[in-house]
Amino acid sequence: SSYLTQDPAVSVTLGQTVRITCQGDSLNTYYASWYQQKPGQAPILVIYSKNNRPSGIPDRFSGSSSGNTASLTITGAQAEDEADYYCNSRDNSGNLHVVFGGGTKLTVL
Amino acid sequence: QVQLQQWGAGLLKPSETLSLTCAVHGGSFSDYYWSWIRQSAGKGLEWIGEINHSGDTNYNPSLKSRVTISIDTSKNQFSLRLISVTAADTAIYYCGRRRTNNRDPWFDPWGQGTLVTVSS
Numbered sequence: 001s002s003y004l005t006q007d008p009a010v011s012v013t014l015g016q017t018v019r020i021t022c023q024g025d026s027l028n029t030y031y032a033s034w035y036q037q038k039p040g041q042a043p044i045l046v047i048y049s050k051n052n053r054p055s056g057i058p059d060r061f062s063g064s065s066s067g068n069t070a071s072l073t074i075t076g077a078q079a080e081d082e083a084d085y086y087c088n089s090r091d092n093s094g095n096l097h098v099v100f101g102g103g104t105k106l107t108v109l
Numbered sequence: 110q111v112q113l114q115q116w117g118a119g120l121l122k123p124s125e126t127l128s129l130t131c132a133v134h135g136g137s138f139s140d141y142y143w144s145w146i147r148q149s150a151g152k153g154l155e156w157i158g159e160i161n162h163s164g165d166t167n168y169n170p171s172l173k174s175r176v177t178i179s180i181d182t183s184k185n186q187f188s189l190r191l192i193s194v195t196a197a198d199t200a201i202y203y204c205g206r207r208r209t210n211n212r213d214p215w216f217d218p219w220g221q222g223t224l225v226t227v228s229s
Binding site for chain 1: 144146152153154155156159167169170203207208210212213214215216217218219220221222
């Protein structure tokens with residue numbers, strides 16, 4: 001399959017831990033990367049290749065992978081973490097194409 | 110620190126051609142693939158395609174028949190051309206630097222985005 005599936009919406013209580021998931025057949029072969037997008041802004045990379053954080057991204061963001069599912073975990077969610085989150089990886093066609101998940105809207109309560 | 114700055118026409122009529130350009134400031138231009146991604150209103154991200162400094166391209170199969178991505182290494186710029194646009198092509202278009210560890214792809218940084226509206 002060329003598709004990555006994400007839950008449309010997830011909520012978390014301030015200070016608690018939340019996991020956002022991304023499922024797809026290609027994740028059995030490739031690792032996912034994750035992006036945060038706030039309204040009116042371009043996405044920013046928060047995790048790449050399973051569990052690597054770019055400089056400047058808080059260490060409360062982490063990634064993991066198991067089978068066909070990748071996860072982004074925010075440990076101790078902050079109000080500023082409220083955003084849309086997208087995963088991406090390669091598709092499974094063997095043509096090196098890139099696919100994105102449909103996105104998850106995270107609400108911090 | 111690499112920065113991407115993009116520009117292009119924001120309002121098109123159906124059947125016209127979308128043209129956008131992205132300039133790369135700072136960092137190496139030759140070591141990466143340079144990509145276009147779009148986002149329709151209220152929807153997710155869609156990868157359009159990419160090019161490297163040698164002119165090698167990869168395109169989303171769903172858009173391949175209408176898309177051309179080109180590169181000008183003398184100016185550190187790359188461009189998107191999408192022909193025969195329809196209302197379905199209305200979206201925010203982003204340029205981005207695609208990085209890889211020879212297996213997994215990720216995009217960092219991104220351009221600021223250009224809203225392209227197709228309307229008669």
